[in-house]
Amino acid sequence: MMVAFWIAGGVAVAATGMVITRKNAMHALLYLVVSFLALAVVFYVLGAPLIAALEVIIYAGAIMVLFLFALMLLGLSTRHERQERAWMRPQGWVLPGLLTAVLLAELIYVMASGGPGAAPGAAPGPLEVKDVGMSLFGPYLLGVELASILLLAGLVAAHRLTREDPEDELQ
């Protein structure tokens, strides 16, 4: 079990690293898909099969596909790749890298030193998908409804923004 976790974790990190550094957008997105799949494996190893499935279906499937559609709509060509290289000067990485490294260090430090005491009682029993469903539509019912409204809002916004309306052109 641990081995799977390590491998998947490593693949996820490497893929994400590649996402950030690629010049070509298409390659980056594909690496992102790989990263999400690796994460799905990690979720599964953590004992959340439903979420792993959702991750694969929605995240890797729906959202990434949406990205790809958008990419095709944008029609990125090699000219953009050269532009990308111009934008990606190596020294551009120094400051953000430093900043993130500090943040990472802090997070690691917090997790290492802090963390809860011993687990309450023995290791908890395995988590059934049923329990997830029960709590999803139990106490979090309101949250679910709100999530649906949020999605509706996203839909309307996307529709409105991308409509080809000559008179409300952005001057």
Add this chain to the structure above:
Amino acid sequence: MHAVLPFVPFFPMVAFAVLALAGGRMAPRIIAITGVAPTALSALLTLITTGAFLGAPPDGRVLSVSFWTWVHIGGFAPKIAFYLDPLSLVMMLVVTFVGSLILLYSVEFMKGQEGYRRFFAYMNLFIGSMLILVLSSDLLFLLVGWEGVGLSSYLLIGFWYGDPANGAAARKAFIVTRVGDTALLVGLLLIFTQLGSLDIQNTMGSAQAEWARGSGMATAAALLILSGAIGKSAQLPLQTWLPDAMAGPTPVSALIHAATMVTAGVYLVARTHVVFDLAPAAQMVTAIIGAATLLYAGLSALAQTDIKRVLAYSTISQIGYMFLALGVGAWSAAIFHLMAHAFFKALLFLAAGLVIKAMGEEHDIRRMGGLRKDLPIVFWTFLIGAASLAAFPLVTAGFFSKDLVVDLTLSSQRGNLFLWVVAVVGALVTSLYAFRVVFLVFFGDPQSTLPRSTSPQERRGRGFGKASVVPLLVLATLAVAGGWMQLPRQWGGPSAFTDFLQPVLPAPATRVGGFAESAAPQVIVAVISVAAIYLSYLLFARRPAVVAGVAEHPLFQRLSNLALSGWGFDRLYGAVFVTPFLWLTRGGRGDVIDAGVSTIAWLARLLQRLLRRSQSGRLRYYVAAASFGVIAFIAVGILR
């Protein structure tokens, strides 16, 4: 007689109010009448009071009239009240009598001038304030007269306000005297705090009881009063304003800067002589200042070319004599010299006024000459005045009064030989410059080609109506006869004047025997003054070649220029006080402290400019800022 007293200062004040506030045009004749009549009336009333005083003196030879309590807070209750005793009576006589003569003179002298009404209004304001000063029984009320006199002197010096130089002279006079007045004010503060009252008689009484002779408080009070007197009477070091005060019309110079205002200081010291008695140190300072001033002013007068400035410096010098007399404790002698000086100095000024008018506004005596034949009356009266100034023995009042002062300087216990020698040298210089003016103006051949009309009749008739000449004659007689009432001690003659003042101003304790007692000093003084007159005749009438030679000598040139400018006091005060003040105010045009405080506004604007740049609009900077914030939060969480 009680009822009469308040009217004496009341009439001039009413005249001032009528002339100042009356709107519309007033014919010159009406102005003249409302200007002169009230003061003449006051003079009459004063004569009546004097008669009553001599005849049946009221109890304690004092007459006091109280009007109301000015303000009453706890122990502080000054009263508006008059207190007439022989000293104020003499002063009142001088002020009203000489005042009305000069007003009469100026009716004609100022005729045709624009601002005729304003002139008489200010003159009456002056006489009224002077009378308040002389009659007030409370030091605070005295200050009202004191500053009222200063104000009217400012208004009259700056009478022709068209020329800014006159305005400057007027301001200089008011400010310099104000310096003295402030010292007097502090003196009042001290006196009230120490003695609990400002009423003069009351204060003098409690001063005698409270303060030991030579005590610190007495000396401080005396010195403060003295500095007030010095300011008003133009003594060293506050004398620079009087020569410039000649910018006013000549009658003003005659009344204010010769006869009355400048002697207010002498009156004040005489009035508070008890305090000076208690402070021998302060009295010595007074004597020294008197001596120094009479010498300084005498030498300056010798070098002046403007006829009025000669008389101005001579006034400073003569008042120096009075301060010397006060310094040696000869109170009544000082007042006697004050009265005599009022007569002959007013006479000199009025005569000089006519000379200037005849010469078509020409002031420079070097360009005058040979007026003896043209202006006979003016010549003779001027001669009498000059003789009296020079203390020509036996004949003039000046001789009797100055001789009394010089004699007491030697014989009084507070006086000493050194002061006497200075006084005698002063007398010599005085005779020199007095007759220098006479010889330069009236003798020799006419220097200038100024518009002097040809025919003597026309000249004699020119502008010298009765109104101008009568005052001259009256003053001339006074300048001669004024002295006979007080013959020198050695002659055993009548000493009416000092006896009259005896209760108020005690005679000084004199030394016994020796050189002081004998008649020698008087003879020396008389001889010196006559010799000086002859010397002056030699120097200025005959003008021998050797004198011209000396005149060219560079050292003499520099010396006379120095004396001309009043020994450089003006330049000194200019450098020490005026220029730093002007530099400071010019520098401070923009309010420094306000600028200091408004730097806060500037800081706010600076901060705003800095923060504006942080809103660059680029999202990545905002994300960076946000993450920086997160890091900080966690860091705080960790480090605490």
Add this chain to the structure above:
Amino acid sequence: MSAIPMGYALGLAAILFALGLVGVLVRRNIIFVLASIEVMLNAAGLAFLAAGARWGRADGQVMFVFILAVAAAEVSVGLAIALKCRRHLGTLDIDAISKLKD
């Protein structure tokens, strides 16, 4: 059941979050920014799951579902904006979009 100690999972989440943040900070193309944001969202989700697994509670997974919803909505709007930006400003440079500043 999860034998994975929570520390490791959270560590992985932290690393992924950091990588996402670097991505957002460095890349100037909107697509890459959006992608990096997705990575950060996933990292957060992972952290939730790790905690849920650790305590044996379903809340972690519920939160992930919500994160999914949020991410979906966010991406759709983000991409719409990207398209709009491409059409009007002619560029995908995120720094070009700074009209709100002045």
Add this chain to the structure above:
Amino acid sequence: MILVLLIAVPFAGGFVALFTARRSPQFCRWSALASSLAGLGLSLSLWVRHFTGAGGPSAGTAGSRSMVQQVDVGWIPQAGIHFHLGVDGLSLIMLMLTFALVALGVLASWRGIKDRIGLFHLLLLWTAASLAGVFTALDLFLFYFFFEMMLVPLYFLISVWGHEDRRRAAIKFFIYTQAGGLLMLVAILGLYFLHGSTTGIYTFDYLQLLGTALSSRAATWLMLGFFMAFAVKLPALPLHGWLPDAHSQAPTAGSVVLAGLLIKVGAYGMIRFLVPLFPGASFRITDVAMALGVAGIFYGAFMAFSQTDLKRLVAYTSVSHMGFVLLGIFAWNELALQGVVLQVVCHAFSTGGLFMLAGALEERLGTRDLEKMGGLWSHLPRFGGVGMFLAMAALGLPGLGNFVAEFLILLGTYRVNRPAAIVAAVGLVLATVYALWFVQRVFHGPSPAEGTTAGPGPTGAPATTAAPGSAAAPATATASGTAEKPRLTALRRRADLNRREVAMMFVVALVILWLGLYPQTLVRTAKETNDDLLRLAPPPTEEIAPNVSTDLMPLASPVLVPPAGKNRP
């Protein structure tokens, strides 16, 4: 009941003025004048009934003995805030002063203000209402309420009807006073809570807060809060920045009210609230406050001399005169306090008069710049006479009110702090310098019409020997050719003060003379209050015992011998 009327009448008068303005400007001005005079009448009736009766005020009501009439209605009882007005000698004087000056202000802007007359008079009367409130409030919260309400109408008066730089000046004025006011609010609340914590009664009532026991540190801080607010209004030295700007940019009525009344709130506040509430703390800062006062006298005089704008010059003179007030307040004995009350009233009238004169001059000449004035006496003799009189009042000529006031202050200060009194006396010389400089630059000098030739042709007296013949007076800087002063040559005899202005100036002159020759009327009115205040906050040492050290007179000659005399106050 009258007290509420005192505030209601001007308040309502403001509305009447606003509504009548549409019908006819004259009616609006008359109604404004009527309401201010009504206020004056009310306060006079109070004064006649209580202070000219049997030789002194009738027995005071409860609480402080000097309160002649009180109105106490609960406003917000839970917080201990009462609508508590009370009037005694001091506040009655201030009330009469307020309504008199507002009436003069209305008269002064009879022709000056042409646009939005109704609003102008509304704001002026509301200032009067809030001032009446300030001077009678005995509840600290109510006092603060009126203290702030006073600013708003005046801010609009300056920023709407002011002169060229009015907006900046109005904002500066508002910020200065508001900042001070907020510090005072903090101090009031501090006092409120400290009093509540010690005695359990949470109240803003002045009479009850008087005796609160405070730790010396707390007392000092609270006192400083009050001191800052009143020092800004007084204008004590470092905080006077707003005064010259506000005064030179305000319309005539605005500067009259500003100089005459708003400045006096500072003085009134210090006498009524600052020292009685925190006696210990105030006496600790006596030396500092007196140093500030003396510095203010000198600084005001120096700055007044160097100004080229007439109204700024007059503004700086009030900084100088208020230096005396600060000196007098912290001398805190009977003489100094009476001096302060007298100085407040005389300064209000003399500076108010000077501002009315400056306003009238500005109406006629169209400029406040002293460089463009000069030689006006020949054309405007009445202006000259009044200007000379007011200048004399400003420099403290004995016989006028200012002198008596300054003398009393110096006398009172002399007992407490000798060097301060002496240095302040020297300040009087500087007062002479700027007053005469003002007269010279405005009225004397060559008259503008003739330009170069000397004014009224002096046929005598060139000043110095160097001056050539008297006829051709040198063309001085002020009379640099007629082109520069086209407006002045248009001066006609009719341009002089008209009947209305002469009447106003006559009233001002009468009051100054009356207070100069018989100030007892004012002294008797304020006597009861002063005794009460001295009872509440007895001065630290009755008198500086004349031991040797303080007796060495700085001016005395070195031959000084320690005195043997004892001191009799």
